[in-house]
Amino acid sequence: MDKEERHIFSVMVENRFGVLARVAGLFSGRGFNIDSLNVAETHDKSVSQITLVTHGDAQIIDQIYQHLNRLIDVIEVTDISTGTHVERELLLLKICTDDAQKRAEILQVAEVFRGRVIDTKPASLVVEITGDQGKLEAAIEIFNTYGILELARTGKIAMPRGNAK
Amino acid sequence: MELSGAQTLVDCLKREGVEYIFGVNGGAAMPIFDALYGDSELELIPMRHEQGASHAADGYARATGKVGVVLATSGPGATNLVTGIATAYMDSIPMVAITGQVMTQFIGSDAFQECDVIGVTRPICKHSYLIKHSEEVADVVAEAFHIASTGKQGPVIIDIAKDAQIHKSLFQYSETVDLRSYKPQVDGDSTQIAKAAALIKEAKCPILYAGGGVVLANASEELRELTYKTQIPITVTLMGLGAFPETHPLAMEMPGMHGSCCANYAFTGADLVVAIGARFDDRVTGDLDKFAPNAKKIHIDIDPSCIGKNVPVDVPIVGDAKNVLRELNKLVDTADIDPWRNQIQEWKQKYPFEWTQKGNKVMPQYVMEQIYDHYSDAIVVADVGQHQMWAAQYFKFTEPRQWLNSGGLGTMGFSLPAAIGAQLGCPDKTVVNINGDGSYIMTIQELVPAITMKLPLKIFIINNMYLGMVRQWQELFFDKRYSAVDYHDNPDFALLAQAFGATGLRVEHPEDVEPALLKAKGIDDGPVVIDFIVAEEENVFPMVPAGKGLGDVIRGLS
Ligand SMILES: Cc1ncc(C[n+]2csc(CCOP(=O)(O)OP(=O)(O)O)c2C)c(N)n1
Ligand SMILES: [Mg+2]
Numbered sequence: 001m002d003k004e005e006r007h008i009f010s011v012m013v014e015n016r017f018g019v020l021a022r023v024a025g026l027f028s029g030r031g032f033n034i035d036s037l038n039v040a041e042t043h044d045k046s047v048s049q050i051t052l053v054t055h056g057d058a059q060i061i062d063q064i065y066q067h068l069n070r071l072i073d074v075i076e077v078t079d080i081s082t083g084t085h086v087e088r089e090l091l092l093l094k095i096c097t098d099d100a101q102k103r104a105e106i107l108q109v110a111e112v113f114r115g116r117v118i119d120t121k122p123a124s125l126v127v128e129i130t131g132d133q134g135k136l137e138a139a140i141e142i143f144n145t146y147g148i149l150e151l152a153r154t155g156k157i158a159m160p161r162g163n164a165k
Numbered sequence: 166m167e168l169s170g171a172q173t174l175v176d177c178l179k180r181e182g183v184e185y186i187f188g189v190n191g192g193a194a195m196p197i198f199d200a201l202y203g204d205s206e207l208e209l210i211p212m213r214h215e216q217g218a219s220h221a222a223d224g225y226a227r228a229t230g231k232v233g234v235v236l237a238t239s240g241p242g243a244t245n246l247v248t249g250i251a252t253a254y255m256d257s258i259p260m261v262a263i264t265g266q267v268m269t270q271f272i273g274s275d276a277f278q279e280c281d282v283i284g285v286t287r288p289i290c291k292h293s294y295l296i297k298h299s300e301e302v303a304d305v306v307a308e309a310f311h312i313a314s315t316g317k318q319g320p321v322i323i324d325i326a327k328d329a330q331i332h333k334s335l336f337q338y339s340e341t342v343d344l345r346s347y348k349p350q351v352d353g354d355s356t357q358i359a360k361a362a363a364l365i366k367e368a369k370c371p372i373l374y375a376g377g378g379v380v381l382a383n384a385s386e387e388l389r390e391l392t393y394k395t396q397i398p399i400t401v402t403l404m405g406l407g408a409f410p411e412t413h414p415l416a417m418e419m420p421g422m423h424g425s426c427c428a429n430y431a432f433t434g435a436d437l438v439v440a441i442g443a444r445f446d447d448r449v450t451g452d453l454d455k456f457a458p459n460a461k462k463i464h465i466d467i468d469p470s471c472i473g474k475n476v477p478v479d480v481p482i483v484g485d486a487k488n489v490l491r492e493l494n495k496l497v498d499t500a501d502i503d504p505w506r507n508q509i510q511e512w513k514q515k516y517p518f519e520w521t522q523k524g525n526k527v528m529p530q531y532v533m534e535q536i537y538d539h540y541s542d543a544i545v546v547a548d549v550g551q552h553q554m555w556a557a558q559y560f561k562f563t564e565p566r567q568w569l570n571s572g573g574l575g576t577m578g579f580s581l582p583a584a585i586g587a588q589l590g591c592p593d594k595t596v597v598n599i600n601g602d603g604s605y606i607m608t609i610q611e612l613v614p615a616i617t618m619k620l621p622l623k624i625f626i627i628n629n630m631y632l633g634m635v636r637q638w639q640e641l642f643f644d645k646r647y648s649a650v651d652y653h654d655n656p657d658f659a660l661l662a663q664a665f666g667a668t669g670l671r672v673e674h675p676e677d678v679e680p681a682l683l684k685a686k687g688i689d690d691g692p693v694v695i696d697f698i699v700a701e702e703e704n705v706f707p708m709v710p711a712g713k714g715l716g717d718v719i720r721g722l723s
Contacts, residue, residue, distance in 0.1 A: 013346075014346055017295070018283060018293075018295075021284070021287065022287060025287050025288055029288045059473065062473065063470060063474060066469045066470030067470050069469070069470075070317075070468070070469075070470050072291070072292040072312060072344070072346060072347050073346055074346055075345055075346040
């Protein structure tokens with residue numbers, strides 16, 4: 001069997017009721033994996049973009065591509081990971097700061113990850129970090145040693161590099 | 166002029182050329198049934214169960230190539246359609262299923278007879294629509310018919326809230342449908358077609374492998390031209406039977422689990438397989454590791470997701486079979502493969518479908534041969550089980566749409582209602598329904614509309630008093646532990662037919678088979694049911710046991 005690979009699909013869909021359920025249902029019904037999923041409107045209000053991270057061998061990835069295309073509401077499917085691209089994810093962390101000394105340390109660590117403090121309370125603060133998966137996971141690991149109270153992540157969005165399109 | 170959503174729906178269906186709509190009435194669909202009342206152009210066919218209605222619409226579609234239409238109410242009416250929708254989906258049958266839905270304001274409140282039909286049917290339909298406003302009706306109907314009948318065909322669901330049926334609005338017919346997200350590729354890539362032609366030229370042991378897609382694409386003529394021109398042996402699957410005449414010397418009959426040894430050996434020995442509208446189904450390929458191990462594969466299919474799904478393909482060609490074959494036919498010539506042709510003929514001669522008489526029992530295969538002798542031009546609608554396989558083996562189909570069966574989902578109960586749809590769609594044809602005792606009783610209630618409409622259906626029950634196909638597996642693989650397959654407690658189907666108001670005959674002796682078939686021929690004012698009491702424990706052979714390779718086909722029990 002072929003090697004499993006991670007792929008990022010950008011799926012442009014009609015901005016209609018029920019489309020996400022069709023996409024998600026396709027994955028569960030056919031036993032494909034979804035590692036992360038992000039949905040948002042685009043500059044054209046009639047079109048939504050789904051960014052979907054999945055993994056599988058070459059045959060599975062081809063099947064995913066074909067089956068996404070087969071959905072009537074899907075306008076275009078692009079496998080972004082086949083070319084050079086940028087990918088980003090946004091992470092929000094609420095960190096416990098009841099120990100005043102730690103607070104300074106935490107701010108320093110946030111700095112290292114180019115994080116921004118977007119809310120601060122006597123006993124906690126909220127840090128916003130963007131980056132690729134590796135960076136966010138490293139941040140989570142370190143902040144966990146200070147005590148993460150809450151965490152929210154967007155899932156990946158991605159875009160091909162250069163001026164294609 | 167302002168029309169109600171229901172009336173708009175009916176008008177739009179007529180514009181789509183719909184002649185019949187099969188249905189069962191109920192609260193949330195009443196405005197639509199009311200709009201159909203007394204309509205002389207669009208005839209409402211009341212069936213006895215929504216499953217039956219869906220199979221009738223399906224049978225109509227299979228026999229005519231047109232879109233079949235079924236109508237049901239919300240909740241239980243809609244859920245009763247599910248089997249029929251899934252059946253049509255698996256075989257890519259163009260169908261539009263219309264369901265009433267509760268009032269818009271009640272959707273999501275667990276209202277009486279509410280069911281999320283769109284949710285329930287999502288994985289078993291090509292597409293679906295929920296209509297909440299009557300203004301949407303005309304566009305949705307046009308899109309639904311377009312989607313159901315183009316590309317890889319399939320069922321489309323229109324769920325329409327009751328208030329959208331009642332509310333009046335102005336509407337405009339959609340003259341054309343243009344969906345930016347839906348553009349099926351119908352023309353094959355010419356470079357790929359040229360590559361295919363080159364492979365065909367080189368091959369020493371090529372075979373053609375055609376499936377239901379050829380029938381659906383109305384490409385039977387082009388398939389015949391390819392075969393006649395190249396003189397390459399051909400096997401046609403269960404779903405494609407009739408696309409190529411089984412009476413022709415190049416025909417190897419169907420492949421797969423209960424297919425001919427010739428076709429299965431041919432796959433195993435081939436150096437090239439040209440698949441046309443066939444999908445390398447597991448019932449055809451057997452163990453994939455042993456499937457056509459020496460063959461390059463060309464795969465022509467309208468659905469790109471179907472290519473390379475089960476078997477790696479050397480030359481994929483996405484396109485409509487008719488268009489692709491037309492182009493391919495221009496590039497091919499008679500193949501120089503005499504030794505291979507001789508080998509095929511030898512297999513064919515040596516391993517025909519065969520059976521032996523047991524005592525003085527009515528043998529099911531004998532009944533099939535007799536049916537073929539007397540009804541060779543008929544449309545044959547089979548149910549699911551041993552009788553289906555015997556029909557496929559012993560009836561030599563020569564025309565596309567002559568053989569209708571639920572090959573993909575394998576839905577017991579499909580055939581009687583589907584035969585009703587086929588007969589309505591093809592009033593000048595004789596329609597023979599080959600049924601099993603288990604399958605027949607699953608949708609037996611549809612005998613009522615057949616009688617009411619005086620449809621001259623020939624309903625032939627191959628009654629082995631068992632769920633025979635399952636019993637065969639139990640005999641071969643479960644130590645003869647006949648769990649839940651004994652149907653000796655079924656009623657007398659001849660008497661039951663009479664009680665319904667049809668002609669019912671019972672045949673228990675071989676010498677009575679032919680007279681009964683002849684008698685049935687003369688009855689044309691309604692259905693005739695013949696209950697053939699056949700040998701109970703007869704098995705279907707050849708057989709490729711599940712998980713085995715095609716070369717391991719068992720020809721019979723010694
Ligand atoms: C709705 C449904 N339930 C169960 C099955 C499993 N099944 C496949 S063939 C078969 C036996 C069919 O019996 P019968 O109609 O008497 O045909 P026979 O095999 O005896 O010719 C069964 C139960 C099925 N295909 N469909
Ligand atoms: Mg039986």
